[in-house]
Amino acid sequence: MKAIAFIRPLPIEAEDSLVELDLPQPDFGPRDLLVNVRAISVNPVDTKVRAARHQGSASDKMAKPRVLGWDAAGVVVGKGSAVTGFDVGDEVYYAGALERPGSNAEYQAVDERLVGRKPKTIGFAEAAALPLTSITAWELLFDRLGIREGEDGESLLVTGAAGGVGSILVQLARRLTGLTIIATASRPETVRWVSQMGAHHVIDHTQPLAPQVNSLGVPPVKYIASLTATARNFAPLVEVLAPQGKLGLIDDPATLDVVPLKRKSASLHWEFMFARSMWQTIDMGEQGRLLSRISELVDRGELRSTQTQTFSPINVENLKTAHALAESGKAIGKVTLSGF
16 A cells, blocks of 8 residues: 655655655454545644654664554445444544554554544545544543533633634634633734634734733633643733633643642643543543544534645645645644545
């Protein structure tokens, strides 16, 4: 099968930062589905793993090439003996597991518990934009921050709201809660985008946050979803957070002094969507169930795909372009690729 992998940590503009390979079709276990991948998308995790700074210098080859990719939509072509929820021919989408070979290949084996039924009303590429960010957003809102569906009377501040996670998180919060949603964005195009996603108010994260929030006349900011640059923004975020509030983050600060949260009796919550698959938690199947819930919301017209750019076919050139966009910090929504 065709696959795109990396063999050493290199900047994306390097000639062999990604390479096309011919690999055997993957074996699949009792609880696995074998999926013919029709479309993929690129996330920051792809670029972080490709950089592989923890694996040595750029001159060091890895023991074997690694296939990246943690978003896919495709068709089930095989299943393990213990699979109960899917049949051959089903259209599915998923983010997969960090430790297993990824979706940048014609075929992928994935645990059925991590898989949802693809929305019927959108294509494979539009669907591939959704899994990782939807899981991250859902878990951050409802599992980590403990927000209840239908909750109102408070405000939710979302930083980095125009990115992949922010684009779906704002939609979920707008459709499933009554919270007042304040999003941050600084460019005219990102301001427009997060407003379209459902933000009630948009403020500029390049300017002091507290005066902007205070001028809105909104309920207290009980919840904060910090999706980027948490270390740089931490003091301003703590300043606007209401007493007994909750601050959730998804990025990777080198260090974070959380002591300032104490005087507000506030709490910090980390979201890492691969935790369930990495540790094989007993509730691992929640990810498949929530993806099927996302499909229902999309098919009812309550959520929209966050795809903003798409390339075809899935090849080294197009995938390198998508990685470069993800690394630029300027991408809006999600970039997808379809068709090998």
